[in-house]
Amino acid sequence: MPLQPVKFYQTGTFTVGNRLLAPEERSVQANMQRTNSLNSGHRACQGCGEALGARYAIDAAMNASNRQLIAANATGCLEVFSTPYPETSWQIPWIHSLFGNTAAVATGIAAAIKIKKQKGQGGDVRVVAQGGDGGTTDIGFGCLSGMFERNDDVLYICYDNGGYMNTGVQRSSATPAAARTATTMPLGPEPGNPFGQGKFVPAIAMAHEIPYVATATVADLRDLEHKITKAMGMRGARYIHILVPCPLGWGTASQDTIHLARLAKETGIFPVFGAEYGELKTALAIRRQLPVEDYLRPQKRFAHLFGKSPAVATIARIQALADKNIRKYGLLDREGSR
Amino acid sequence: MDKPFAITLNPGSSLANHTGSWRTSRPVYVDRLPPCNAACPAGENIQGWLFHAESGDYEKAWRVLVENNPMPAIMGRVCYHPCETGCNRQHLDDAVGINSVERFLGDEAIKRGWKFDKPGRSSGKRVLVVGAGPSGLSAAYHLARLGHAVEIHEAGPLAGGMMRFGIPKYRLPREVLDAEVGRILELGVVLRLDTKVDNIAESMKAGKFDAAFLAVGAHIGKRAYIPAGDATKIIDAVSVLRSMEGEEKPLLGRRVVIYGGGNTAIDVARTAKRLGASESIIVYRRTREKMPAHDFEVEEALQEGVMMKWLSTIKQAGEGNITIEKMVLDDKGFPQSTGEFETLEADSVVLALGQDVDLSLLEGVPGLEINDGVVQVGDNMMTGSDGIFAGGDMVPSERTVTVGVGHGKKASYHIDAWLRGETYVAPPKAEIAGFERLNTWYYSEAPHTMRPMLNIIRRQSTFDEVLGGLDETNAQFEARRCLSCGNCFECDNCYGVCPDNAVIKLGPGKRFEFNYDYCKGCGMCVAECPCGAIKTVEEEI
Amino acid sequence: MLKQCEGSHAVAEAVALCRPEVICAYPISPQTHIVEGLGEMCKSGELHDCEFINVESEFAAMSVAIGSSATGARTYTATASQGLLFMVEAVYNASGLGLPIVMTVANRAIGAPINIWNDHSDSLSQRDCGWIQLFAETNQEALDLHIQAFKLAEELSLPVMVCMDGFILTHAYERVDMPTQAQVDAFLPPYEPRQVLDPAEPVSIGAMVGPEAFMEVRYLAHAKQMQALERIPQLAEEFKAVFGRDIGGLTHTYRGEGAETMVVAMGSVLGTIKDVVDEMRDAGHKIGVLGITSFRPFPLDAVGAALKNCKRFVVLEKSLAVGIGGIVATNVRMAVTGMGLKGYTVVAGLGGRAITKKSLYGLFEKAGRSELAPLTFLDLDWEVVNRQLERERQTRRSGPAAESMLRDLGTVASKIA
Numbered sequence A: 001m002p003l004q005p006v007k008f009y010q011t012g013t014f015t016v017g018n019r020l021l022a023p024e025e026r027s028v029q030a031n032m033q034r035t036n037s038l039n040s041g042h043r044a045c046q047g048c049g050e051a052l053g054a055r056y057a058i059d060a061a062m063n064a065s066n067r068q069l070i071a072a073n074a075t076g077c078l079e080v081f082s083t084p085y086p087e088t089s090w091q092i093p094w095i096h097s098l099f100g101n102t103a104a105v106a107t108g109i110a111a112a113i114k115i116k117k118q119k120g121q122g123g124d125v126r127v128v129a130q131g132g133d134g135g136t137t138d139i140g141f142g143c144l145s146g147m148f149e150r151n152d153d154v155l156y157i158c159y160d161n162g163g164y165m166n167t168g169v170q171r172s173s174a175t176p177a178a179a180r181t182a183t184t185m186p187l188g189p190e191p192g193n194p195f196g197q198g199k200f201v202p203a204i205a206m207a208h209e210i211p212y213v214a215t216a217t218v219a220d221l222r223d224l225e226h227k228i229t230k231a232m233g234m235r236g237a238r239y240i241h242i243l244v245p246c247p248l249g250w251g252t253a254s255q256d257t258i259h260l261a262r263l264a265k266e267t268g269i270f271p272v273f274g275a276e277y278g279e280l281k282t283a284l285a286i287r288r289q290l291p292v293e294d295y296l297r298p299q300k301r302f303a304h305l306f307g308k309s310p311a312v313a314t315i316a317r318i319q320a321l322a323d324k325n326i327r328k329y330g331l332l333d334r335e336g337s338r
Numbered sequence B: 001m002d003k004p005f006a007i008t009l010n011p012g013s014s015l016a017n018h019t020g021s022w023r024t025s026r027p028v029y030v031d032r033l034p035p036c037n038a039a040c041p042a043g044e045n046i047q048g049w050l051f052h053a054e055s056g057d058y059e060k061a062w063r064v065l066v067e068n069n070p071m072p073a074i075m076g077r078v079c080y081h082p083c084e085t086g087c088n089r090q091h092l093d094d095a096v097g098i099n100s101v102e103r104f105l106g107d108e109a110i111k112r113g114w115k116f117d118k119p120g121r122s123s124g125k126r127v128l129v130v131g132a133g134p135s136g137l138s139a140a141y142h143l144a145r146l147g148h149a150v151e152i153h154e155a156g157p158l159a160g161g162m163m164r165f166g167i168p169k170y171r172l173p174r175e176v177l178d179a180e181v182g183r184i185l186e187l188g189v190v191l192r193l194d195t196k197v198d199n200i201a202e203s204m205k206a207g208k209f210d211a212a213f214l215a216v217g218a219h220i221g222k223r224a225y226i227p228a229g230d231a232t233k234i235i236d237a238v239s240v241l242r243s244m245e246g247e248e249k250p251l252l253g254r255r256v257v258i259y260g261g262g263n264t265a266i267d268v269a270r271t272a273k274r275l276g277a278s279e280s281i282i283v284y285r286r287t288r289e290k291m292p293a294h295d296f297e298v299e300e301a302l303q304e305g306v307m308m309k310w311l312s313t314i315k316q317a318g319e320g321n322i323t324i325e326k327m328v329l330d331d332k333g334f335p336q337s338t339g340e341f342e343t344l345e346a347d348s349v350v351l352a353l354g355q356d357v358d359l360s361l362l363e364g365v366p367g368l369e370i371n372d373g374v375v376q377v378g379d380n381m382m383t384g385s386d387g388i389f390a391g392g393d394m395v396p397s398e399r400t401v402t403v404g405v406g407h408g409k410k411a412s413y414h415i416d417a418w419l420r421g422e423t424y425v426a427p428p429k430a431e432i433a434g435f436e437r438l439n440t441w442y443y444s445e446a447p448h449t450m451r452p453m454l455n456i457i458r459r460q461s462t463f464d465e466v467l468g469g470l471d472e473t474n475a476q477f478e479a480r481r482c483l484s485c486g487n488c489f490e491c492d493n494c495y496g497v498c499p500d501n502a503v504i505k506l507g508p509g510k511r512f513e514f515n516y517d518y519c520k521g522c523g524m525c526v527a528e529c530p531c532g533a534i535k536t537v538e539e540e541i
Numbered sequence C: 001m002l003k004q005c006e007g008s009h010a011v012a013e014a015v016a017l018c019r020p021e022v023i024c025a026y027p028i029s030p031q032t033h034i035v036e037g038l039g040e041m042c043k044s045g046e047l048h049d050c051e052f053i054n055v056e057s058e059f060a061a062m063s064v065a066i067g068s069s070a071t072g073a074r075t076y077t078a079t080a081s082q083g084l085l086f087m088v089e090a091v092y093n094a095s096g097l098g099l100p101i102v103m104t105v106a107n108r109a110i111g112a113p114i115n116i117w118n119d120h121s122d123s124l125s126q127r128d129c130g131w132i133q134l135f136a137e138t139n140q141e142a143l144d145l146h147i148q149a150f151k152l153a154e155e156l157s158l159p160v161m162v163c164m165d166g167f168i169l170t171h172a173y174e175r176v177d178m179p180t181q182a183q184v185d186a187f188l189p190p191y192e193p194r195q196v197l198d199p200a201e202p203v204s205i206g207a208m209v210g211p212e213a214f215m216e217v218r219y220l221a222h223a224k225q226m227q228a229l230e231r232i233p234q235l236a237e238e239f240k241a242v243f244g245r246d247i248g249g250l251t252h253t254y255r256g257e258g259a260e261t262m263v264v265a266m267g268s269v270l271g272t273i274k275d276v277v278d279e280m281r282d283a284g285h286k287i288g289v290l291g292i293t294s295f296r297p298f299p300l301d302a303v304g305a306a307l308k309n310c311k312r313f314v315v316l317e318k319s320l321a322v323g324i325g326g327i328v329a330t331n332v333r334m335a336v337t338g339m340g341l342k343g344y345t346v347v348a349g350l351g352g353r354a355i356t357k358k359s360l361y362g363l364f365e366k367a368g369r370s371e372l373a374p375l376t377f378l379d380l381d382w383e384v385v386n387r388q389l390e391r392e393r394q395t396r397r398s399g400p401a402a403e404s405m406l407r408d409l410g411t412v413a414s415k416i417a
């Protein structure tokens, strides 16, 4: 079931909604009755991509589950900015346990739901787990892999902002090469985060051959909602990895959050795709290809690559990474995309 | 639930935290001026009527359109659409085919018999409009809508002015013209044909008019001195086109030379072809690039077999032939003689060198100022004589139907105010929604729709309309190509992209509102608004 | 129903009778037989409406338990030693969130050096984690305490650890009286959660709490344990009414009448101690025993009352607070503050070291003579220790101590599991 592009020539599926679309063709976010699962009053930074991505994802999951949803949340910005006593922004049943155990907590929730249902004491409630890249690809990776491997009925959503933002922007295994973080300073012979390190968890998730793995960004809402909806229509372990720019950690202007996510996708540095049972099924084609430089330049975490004597060789290495993604995931291949 | 203290919290509690206090700048919804609107000589709210066409409410679209211009079916055929030249979409793929949608709406209105809203309360004032051309008709329409009693005095036998006597049928079928003129008259406008105003002051007095709008056009073909033998037929373009409306078609012969480079020259050349000329040759002293005629018209003429002699002037007309001299352009772009001559066979020479205004009706009117053969008017379109306003080709301006329509509208507003002893002040113009204001990512790729063209054989032999119209689906497609520059079109982007849910969606047609209690001022809505309808305003801190 | 079975099996059966809904576990000796038993029962359908999850770590086990308990399912897990330490962060979290999980800890030493045998270091390392900790003396008690644990946990919304000595109890075949399902059902009502993740009534569980309320939250955790102090003896009474057995409670005194010396201990070693005390009573020693069942909450009053009439007490514990001495002893001393009693700490049985009657006899006699050092390591091989200390004094690179000592003992080839 690929995402059907709307045959509507003004904005297609690019905008959030459109007054002229049939209601069923509009996004969840366009709906006046959307759940605003993550409500106003949260303390995320101005222009936080994670806050946006979380509402996009959870509202879509709420919609897909008929509002029968429970979420488990890892420690990190999302948790801290959403639930400082005495105020929570969550409108859904939500639990925060620890930094590294979210997938397992979700497994427990799913197990409880299963039994309650089996006993006729509960309905068909669905479970999502969510966390930052650190909570997912690093400290929570063991639990995540375990949940995958057991094919527990959990949709895990990773909000990837490329670092440990909540603790002050340290490196995670999802921090991109060359990026400056508080623990990969732009110093020494290889400034910033070293090349050849880090891991791309969506690919590792695919290796678990779980029913569904997808990546998304906050710049492609329709694609994101489609993937959440698709995932919610399936059972077993599912994983969606969403790129969420972080103005604070990336050193970018608060209004540029979506724009940067779009650049990440359009340069190919962040491949947007979907996979089922370990097989790549769809890739969201690059629409207007751009060089990685366009993506890197507005970000202060890459500032050391520019300036007086630009690090041409380093930029070329990053371009090579993007080119590899383009080849590997067929990002310029319009056929079969979407 | 007896919830554990502090660790377990109730939903909705974060609403107590008004994050709006973080803000240093705030987003504000605005309506900017779309470049098409800004470029329209008739002041049409193009984006405004396209908006309704996009949803398929063509009648609403038409009604919004005719608030400014009562003749969309005509405009959709003869306007040179500066709106499209200004359209932001050209920087994406091609400009929106505004003109073709306008024509569709105009034709739809004729087909469905849509009528103008009846004028409101009568003002008791009488206004004389002299000339039933585009400018006069436009003024009559607007004045009538403003409640004034309007009488048009037209010297000719039919209404339309240049739209009838200057524009060939194959560009503007007469049924269309008649339908749109008729609809204006239905507002109660009195049209007196064959009524030439010889003296404006007398006519006003006789008819007890409180004000007058003069729009007599420019119907006198300019002549150039060409030494010629008696046998050579030299006629002016205006006469040729005018006689096309009569019983007797002009006799131009098999080989027709047209002298001039404007749209009229093209019109005559194409008319000659249709009348059976085997050769229809335009002689023009400069190059194609310098030609004032619109490129698409030149192109269409060439397709129909009209020939062009660039860089040529007619030196002499003999019996059955003319002598032309080759020219070169100097470094300033002016043609200069070369002394090289050439002979062309020609049964007739049509001069299409521009037109002059017949100003005889103004004789004796005090205070009038006439320069370069045209009447000078103020910003309010009033001549030097109190209560006498003028517009169209008889005042200094670009001579197009659309400019004329615009003059008619503008003059009406001023006449209306003047009649009440007031001064009309146009509402301030909003800032233009330039291309840089748009976030074009959000618009789908959509190349513009080509209008169907009549086949070439019929174009060369009949006066059938050359350019076809759009049908419903492609008119709507074309309308939906509109980027809605500077004006909210309810795409829900701001509502979606706000990380703080600080945008309130008010429902269909009602747009959005900011909830400044929670808006942190991140600016994402501003950046992601496709059409530039949100601006950032610094907070006073 | 009386039956002869392995301790682990008895516990597994008792847990099954409690109708758990989610069981998650990760294997570690000596806990394995318990969860194997439960796994088998789930697979066979004997234990129905229960999800058995083989997790990837103890951290995950406790985390799964947190999730399922918060969703209103009666949840059980079991671990020991390294496993308990591996889940520590989640252990604290479970109690912080007030989730009534029941966990068996099959007590085992903590490495390095890795050691699979019994002592109490694992549970006692978690003495401040906010869980209730109940120590079983026998397999019967282990079995029964689990049934009480669920009731206690769910009433108070607090997790409960049932601690039973690894191998000594878990792997011992003993005769137990296995209750019927009807009895358990009569005692233990279905789980009625205090807070639950439910779309019908959404809440956010696990908020971040700052200085403005954290102290209060922590105090409330303490207050809950104080409630448990009252509830535990009542539950024992209620249990007795249904099952006819005197099990649980806070403490148990044995032959305390007129005792001048009281031996305080927890777990299975109480059995050996009681045997020695019987012998010594026969020999005229005024000695008695105080068994502590509830280590958390620590029954200060009950311990104080049990000891107030003796002259001295010996705390024999299978744990060591390195750098100070006893763990249980420190707690006991607090209970007798101001009573002017002499207290001795005896660290015994670490890593499965046998606690023999003979050694205990000698130890208690010495205590009776007030000749015992304040801190004693029972049956410590001083020769080995001193040799190693000497070696370390002389050579910088003296090598791994444990191996060196084993070499000294000539048992380097002996099995190290």
Ligand SMILES: Cc1ncc(C[n+]2csc(CCOP(=O)(O)OP(=O)(O)O)c2C)c(N)n1
Residues within 6 Å of the ligand: A050, A075, A076, A077, A078, A099, A100, A131, A132, A133, A134, A135, A136, A139, A161, A163, A164, A165, A166, A167, A172
């Ligand atoms: C066990 C543990 N280790 C470290 C931390 C400190 N910590 C809290 S949030 C965080 C970073 C979170 O990073 P990520 O998961 O990427 O989420 P983000 O804040 O970037 O959204 C860290 C290191 C912790 N809470 N728990």
Ligand code: SF4
Residues within 6 Å of the ligand: A043, A044, A045, A046, A047, A048, A049, A050, A051, A077, A078, A081, A161, A165, A166, A245, A246, A247, A248, A249
């Ligand atoms: S630090 Fe980054 S991820 Fe965290 S709240 Fe701020 S913008 Fe969001």
Ligand SMILES: [Mg+2]
Residues within 6 Å of the ligand: A132, A133, A134, A159, A160, A161, A162, A163, A164, A165, A172
């Ligand atoms: Mg992160």
